[in-house]
Amino acid sequence: MFSTHKNKVLILSGTILSIIFINWACSKVDTDYTAPETEWLTGGSQTFFDGGNGAFGHAFNGMTAAQDKVHEIGDLVFEATFVSSPAPKNPGLGPLFNNVSCNSCHIGDGRSKIIGSDNSIATLFRVSLPGTNEHGEPLPVPGFGHQIQTSATAGKVREAIVRIAYTEKQFKLDDGTPYSLRYPTYSVENAYINFPSNALLSPRSAQPVFGLGLLDAIDEATILGFAAAQAKANDGISGRANYVWDAQKQKTVLGKYGWKANQPSLLQQVAAAFNQDIGITTPYFPVENSYGQPQHELYSNQPEITDSLLHAVEFYIRSLGVPGRRNATNTDVVAGKKIFVNIGCASCHIPAVRTKVNVAFPAVSNQLIQPYTDLLLHDMGEDLADNRPDFLASGREWRTQPLWGIGLTQRVNGHTQYLHDGRARNLTEAIMWHGGEAEKARNQFKALSATERNQIIKFLESL
Amino acid sequence: MKRNLLKFATICLASSLALTSCDKDNDNDVDINTLKSEVLENTAKNVIEFSYSEMLAKVNTFKTSIADLVASPTDAKLTTARNNWKEVRAVWEKTEAWLFGAVATEDIDPRIDTWPVDFNEIDQLLASSTVLDAAYFTRLDQALESSDEDIVDAANAMRGFHPIEYILWGEDGTKTAAKLATETRAKQYLVALVDNLQNLTKEVYESWSNGYSNQVAKAGNGSTEFATQKGAFIEIVEAMAGICGEVGEGKMGEPFNNQDPALEESPFSKNSMADFTNNIEGIMNIYQGKFGSRDGKGLEDFVQYYNKSLDLEIKAKHTAAINALKAITNPFGTALLASNSQSTLVQNAINRINELAEVLNDGTDGNGKDLKDFILQYSN
Numbered sequence: 001m002f003s004t005h006k007n008k009v010l011i012l013s014g015t016i017l018s019i020i021f022i023n024w025a026c027s028k029v030d031t032d033y034t035a036p037e038t039e040w041l042t043g044g045s046q047t048f049f050d051g052g053n054g055a056f057g058h059a060f061n062g063m064t065a066a067q068d069k070v071h072e073i074g075d076l077v078f079e080a081t082f083v084s085s086p087a088p089k090n091p092g093l094g095p096l097f098n099n100v101s102c103n104s105c106h107i108g109d110g111r112s113k114i115i116g117s118d119n120s121i122a123t124l125f126r127v128s129l130p131g132t133n134e135h136g137e138p139l140p141v142p143g144f145g146h147q148i149q150t151s152a153t154a155g156k157v158r159e160a161i162v163r164i165a166y167t168e169k170q171f172k173l174d175d176g177t178p179y180s181l182r183y184p185t186y187s188v189e190n191a192y193i194n195f196p197s198n199a200l201l202s203p204r205s206a207q208p209v210f211g212l213g214l215l216d217a218i219d220e221a222t223i224l225g226f227a228a229a230q231a232k233a234n235d236g237i238s239g240r241a242n243y244v245w246d247a248q249k250q251k252t253v254l255g256k257y258g259w260k261a262n263q264p265s266l267l268q269q270v271a272a273a274f275n276q277d278i279g280i281t282t283p284y285f286p287v288e289n290s291y292g293q294p295q296h297e298l299y300s301n302q303p304e305i306t307d308s309l310l311h312a313v314e315f316y317i318r319s320l321g322v323p324g325r326r327n328a329t330n331t332d333v334v335a336g337k338k339i340f341v342n343i344g345c346a347s348c349h350i351p352a353v354r355t356k357v358n359v360a361f362p363a364v365s366n367q368l369i370q371p372y373t374d375l376l377l378h379d380m381g382e383d384l385a386d387n388r389p390d391f392l393a394s395g396r397e398w399r400t401q402p403l404w405g406i407g408l409t410q411r412v413n414g415h416t417q418y419l420h421d422g423r424a425r426n427l428t429e430a431i432m433w434h435g436g437e438a439e440k441a442r443n444q445f446k447a448l449s450a451t452e453r454n455q456i457i458k459f460l461e462s463l
Numbered sequence: 464m465k466r467n468l469l470k471f472a473t474i475c476l477a478s479s480l481a482l483t484s485c486d487k488d489n490d491n492d493v494d495i496n497t498l499k500s501e502v503l504e505n506t507a508k509n510v511i512e513f514s515y516s517e518m519l520a521k522v523n524t525f526k527t528s529i530a531d532l533v534a535s536p537t538d539a540k541l542t543t544a545r546n547n548w549k550e551v552r553a554v555w556e557k558t559e560a561w562l563f564g565a566v567a568t569e570d571i572d573p574r575i576d577t578w579p580v581d582f583n584e585i586d587q588l589l590a591s592s593t594v595l596d597a598a599y600f601t602r603l604d605q606a607l608e609s610s611d612e613d614i615v616d617a618a619n620a621m622r623g624f625h626p627i628e629y630i631l632w633g634e635d636g637t638k639t640a641a642k643l644a645t646e647t648r649a650k651q652y653l654v655a656l657v658d659n660l661q662n663l664t665k666e667v668y669e670s671w672s673n674g675y676s677n678q679v680a681k682a683g684n685g686s687t688e689f690a691t692q693k694g695a696f697i698e699i700v701e702a703m704a705g706i707c708g709e710v711g712e713g714k715m716g717e718p719f720n721n722q723d724p725a726l727e728e729s730p731f732s733k734n735s736m737a738d739f740t741n742n743i744e745g746i747m748n749i750y751q752g753k754f755g756s757r758d759g760k761g762l763e764d765f766v767q768y769y770n771k772s773l774d775l776e777i778k779a780k781h782t783a784a785i786n787a788l789k790a791i792t793n794p795f796g797t798a799l800l801a802s803n804s805q806s807t808l809v810q811n812a813i814n815r816i817n818e819l820a821e822v823l824n825d826g827t828d829g830n831g832k833d834l835k836d837f838i839l840q841y842s843n
Contacts, residue, residue, distance in 0.1 A: 049828070052698040053563045054705065072712060081573070083581035088725035090579060107570055154587030326690070411688070414568025 039329070042404045042463065043211055043322025044355070044367030055323040055408045056109035056210040060363040063319065074316025077309050078102040082278055084153040085304075092304030095156040095297060096149035096290045097279040098124050102313070105206035105277070107413055109320060110405075112206035114415040114422070123421055124148070124277065125162050125186070126202040128388060135245035135252065136391050141199045145289055147276045148188065156295045160191035162201075166423075171432070174447045179432060183383070184423050192294075200388035200395075203421035204259050211404060212257070212266055213318035215371060217355035217364035220254050226350060226374040237347045237437050239376030239400070244391040248284065256375050259420045260390040261399040270314045274305065282310045319363065323405045327462045336459025339452055344441035348400045350374045372403035372463065381435020384419070396436060407461035427460050428453070495768055498760065499842060500684070503695055505752045505759030507671070507679035511561050513757050514748075515668035518554040522661050525551050529657045533650040536640040545631055549734060551660075552624060556738050557754075560706045560745030563698050564679075565670030575623045575663045578728045584621055585629070588652070595651040597658035623663075625729070627656050632731035683843065693842040699762070700823060700835050703746045707820035710742050711813050715795075719809055724796035735795035740788045743816065746823075747781050766834070769841055773822075777834060780819040787812035 041047040048058040059071045081101045085091040099105050105112045105122075113122045125148045128138030140146050144159050152158040166182040173179060186203060188195045223241060230237045244255035246264035257263040263272065271284035281288055281304045290296040327333050340346060349372040358365040377397040387395035398420060406427075410416050416426050424430035434442040445453065525547040532540040555576065558566075566572050593599065600622060630646075630653045632638050643650065678688040682695035689695040714735070718726040729735045748754050752761025766774045791798050791808045798805040824835040831840070 050697060050701065051694050052701055053567045054701055076713060076717060081577050081579065083579055084583040087579065087582060093581070101573075104570070104573055108567060113570060154584050154591075412568070414565070 038352075038368060039370075040325045041368075042324055042370045043214055044369045046211075046214060046321035046363060046367065047324040048321045049324045051323065051326055051408060051411060053108055053412055056208055056320065056405060056412055058210075058321045060213070060319040060321050062363050067315070067319065070312050070315050071319050073309070074312035074314070077305070077313050078106075078316055082280060092280050094149075094151070094153035094279040094290075095288070095295045096159060096293075097151050097153075098147070098149055098277045099151070100278065102273070102278075106209050107206075109210055109317075110208045110412040111409060111415075111417070112422070113413070114417055123164075123203050123205045124150075125188075126204060126388065126390070128200050129196065130198060130200065132389075132391075136243075137245055138200075138388070138390055141196060143193045143293055144191075144195065144199070145276075145293075147289070149276075149279070149289065152295060153279075156290075157192045160188045160195060162203075163187045163189050173453075175450060177450065179428060181429055181432060182423055182425070184421060200386075202260075202386040202388040202390070205417075205420060205422045207259070207401075208405060209317045210320040211322040211369075211371065211402065212320070213361075213364050214322065214355055214367060214369050215256060215373075215375065215402065216266055216318065217358055217361075217367070218256075218353055218375065219356040222353065222356070223254065223256075223375050227376055230347065230374075230376075233347070235344075235347070236440055237344070237378070239348060239374050239378050239437075240392070241375075242377050242390075242392045242399070255391065259398060259401075260393040261375065261377055262390045262393065266318055267311070267314045270317065271310060274310070274313075280304045283307045284310060322369070323408055325462050326407070327458075330458070330462070332455045332458045333462045334459075335452075336455035336457070336462075339448065339456050340459055343444035343448075345445075346372075347441070348374050348376070348378055348438070349403055370404060373400040376400060378438065379436035381439060383435050384433055386420075403460065403463050405463065407463045427457050431456075493768060495765075498768065499692055499765060500680075501760040502752065502762060502765050503682055503692065504680035506699060506749060506761065507676040509757035509759050510749050510752060510754045510761075511558075511564075511679075512668070512671040512676045514554060514558045514561075514754050515664065515671055517755055518551060518558065519661075519664045519668050521547070521551040521554055522657075522664050526657050526661055529653060532640075532643075533654060536644040536650075538640045541631070541638070541640045541643065545732065548624075548627060548631060549732070549737065552729075552734065553737065553741050555624070556741035557745035557748055559709070559742050560749055561699065561702045562705065563702050564675045566667050569666070569670070571663055571667055575660065575667075576625070577623055578625055580625045580629050581621055582629070582634070585626060585652075588621065589646075589648040595648065595655045597655055597662065599655055600659040600662075622656055622659050624660070625731075627653065627660065628729060628731045628734075630656075634731065636731050636733060691843060693838060696762075696838040696842050697835065699749060700838055703749060704820050704824035704835070706742050706746065707816050707823065710739050711816035711820060714742075715739060715799075715809065715813050715816070718795070719799045719806075719813065722799070722801060724799065727796045727799075730796055733794040733796070736788065736791055739795075739812075740785065743781070743784050743788065743819070746819070747778075750777065750781075762834075765841070766837060770837060773834065773837060777819075777822055780815070780822050784812070784815040784819045787815040 045062070046060050048055070050058065059068065063071070079101060080090050081104075082090045082093040083100070084093045093100060103109070107113060126138075126146060127141045127144055127148055128146065129141055131139050133139060138146070148162060149159050150161055163186070165185050165187075167185070168180050168182050170178060170180050184203075186201055188201065227239050227241060230239050242255040242261035243252050244262055244264050246253045247268060248265070253264045255261040255264050257266065257269045263269040267284065271282045274280040274282055275285040276289050279289060281302065283303050283306075286303050288296060341351075351370050351372055353369055353371055355364055355367045355369060377393050377399055379394070379396045380398045381396065384398065385396040389395055393399075406418070409418070418424040418427070418430040419433060424433055431442060431445050445456065448456070525544070528540065528544045528547045532544045562572060588595075630638075630649050633642070675688070678686045679695050682689035683692040686695075689698070714728055718724060724730070727735055729738050750762050752759045752763070763774055766777070787808070791805055791812060793803060793805045795809075797803055799809050800806060822833050825833045828839060829836060
């Protein structure tokens with residue numbers, strides 16, 4: 001009996017020691033960026049080593065059977081093609097919409113199609129009138145709402161189309177290497193009623209939807225800590241949080257999602273996308289996007305998908321893991337990361353972040369992740385500006401886009417178009433579009449040797 | 464996406480240790496590195512690329528029969544057209560066991576095979592004065608460039624296999640040639656749909672013949688898409704396991720779990736059971752490196768080199784799944800109902816397909832139990 005008791009004590013103290021050791025080992029952040037073992041684990045324990053077409057589509061590890069099931073149900077709805085009512089399967093499309101399913105924009109849980117081949121559905125356009133409502137939200141455009149729906153069901157008139165035109169401009173890097181950027185201009189055409197000339201227009205490509213549960217698990221204090229550290233450093237980088245209206249909580253909260261950090265929660269993000277993009281009403285947003293317009297029909301106003309299915313889709317994107325690194329220990333990649341840090345990219349594209357403890361959902365709890373974002377808004381300069389404020393985000397501010405998985409865009413989506421409207425045709429162009437707070441880092445990149453630039457690109461491709 | 468059921472462990476590095484004890488010396492004279500390259504080349508060229516060329520050939524025949532049918536509809540011509548549709552469909556369903564490359568990245572799958580059909584949109588379109596030809600679908604693709612206000616926008620849900628099926632069979636499967644003869648607009652639409660199907664098939668075929676085949680064949684050896692052979696092998700295995708999940712959980716599981724025949728795919732032609740069987744057959748096509756008249760080195764040769772029991776297990780589970788599907792003789796929409804005596808056979812088929820998925824990829828990397836682990840261990 002005694003010895004058993006002693007064994008228990010030994011096992012217990014052993015366990016405590018290993019917990020302490022593990023905590024100590026996990027608490028080290030790799031300040032030298034020397035590519036230790038954790039370099040590979042972009043999404044902490046939710047990292048998946050699949051560099052193929054399905055790289056963005058892996059369900060979290062370690063979920064309960066019930067959670068796995070909800071994820072699967074959400075996956076089916078995410079892929080479901082909606083059709084016009086009445087119909088036996090997936091009715092409710094429109095009457096105004098941009099696309100017919102979630103995954104026809106978020107292809108392979110990734111980015112939208114290449115702009116230009118299918119452009120009416122590759123990018124959507126937020127619209128507003130100058131000014132805000134009592135919640136700080138942009139004002140809807142009468143007759144158009146918050147977004148231009150470029151499609152309508154039979155018998156209805158779509159709101160408008162948006163034409164994209166590009167002007168090429170030639171530039172040179174410091175070593176004389178030429179590069180070219182294409183400057184987009186957008187014009188609303190064939191509008192069903194007059195589109196006000198003072199209306200503001202903001203293009204938004206569909207973003208990858210993986211890793212969002214981990215970003216959601218980043219504590220608000222951590223994000224505000226990044227802003228405080230940037231303010232303290234006083235080196236021209238001054239990220240700030242967006243605060244946006246949460247329709248469920250009926251109050252203003254920190255925004256994390258969307259190109260301008262303009263969505264307060266994953267649930268609202270999903271419900272808004274159903275409503276605005278597909279014309280599907282939910283208990284969260286039970287009124288059609290066409291409300292108040294001639295395309296509206298009263299009967300179509302009831303929730304077209306149930307609360308449980310809405311939550312299943314929210315859980316689906318919440319529980320998609322992150323692709324692991326490739327070639328993280330390659331010499332050029334390691335060198336590229338060092339330069340990335342040294343020239344200041346990592347001030348906003350923060351490499352390592354720890355999620356908060358969440359006993360209710362261990363899959364995302366206390367994970368060291370490498371999202372390469374601070375989730376803060378930054379002034380990105382005049383060239384990238386959409387000049388359309390969104391809550392606190394000014395017309396020049398955009399949220400730092402996470403870089404994890406960026407090297408797999410070609411494999412998953414068959415193209416390398418980046419930034420909020422896909423104007424950058426490769427990583428170098430994406431970097432060279434950076435202005436405003438990022439101008440200093442951009443200019444340092446511009447001054448690098450070809451070898452060093454190539455190392456940064458290789459590093460980005462390994463993410 | 465479809466691979467959600469297949470959870471992956473995080474530590475793939477550990478997999479290199481996991482199966483060492485099973486590693487047997489091989490006494491035949493095959494050079495394994497040559498073999499692996501041969502497998503990739505044969506899989507790309509004689510299975511995948513060839514399958515799309517076969518599909519294109521069947522589409523061409525189908526198109527001829529449709530032209531013949533709409534010129535002067537007879538019941539015999541309608542039957543021929545329906546049979547030809549089923550033949551195209553059979554090849555396509557097999558190719559769904561390798562849904563990667565352009566078919567995924569260029570979003571071709573949703574355009575060629577979207578389910579459900581948007582009846583209301585089709586009915587409205589047929590009632591409109593929009594000119595229905597191949598250019599109509601090009602305009603759908605490029606709706607933004609078009610200033611055509613007549614264009615109907617539910618682009619993906621109105622084309623591909625199922626709208627064609629809807630017109631050829633009718634909603635209740637009782638369409639006659641005499642009825643079709645009176646449907647002038649539907650006939651125009653049918654011709655345009657088949658043109659569009661031909662264009663999409665060409666697009667997939669040419670993406671492989673003009674480069675992607677070589678990308679797979681030269682994986683790890685100059686390929687810009689696949690830096691390693693392992694990457695290409697994993698893509699193949701994920702696709703094989705992916706179609707199991709799609710059939711077991713989605714195409715069969717969803718209507719069965721909801722007890723709702725309205726959720727069935729290919730309901731007009733009552734072709735669903737053939738669809739499911741061809742999906743699962745495709746897995747063995749790519750595993751064995753055989754398609755139609757072509758036969759070469761396949762994954763099976765690679766697997767047999769190191770692990771004959773895994774090879775036998777994959778084949779046994781595949782046979783069990785196929786047999787379970789073939790045991791269902793009622794149309795799927797009837798068989799799935801709990802009141803039907805064949806509903807237990809539907810459950811059995813779903814179970815066998817799930818077991819096949821497990822031996823291809825059980826969701827845990829490094830435990831040495833499935834084909835994916837085999838690839839992680841034995842390819843570079």
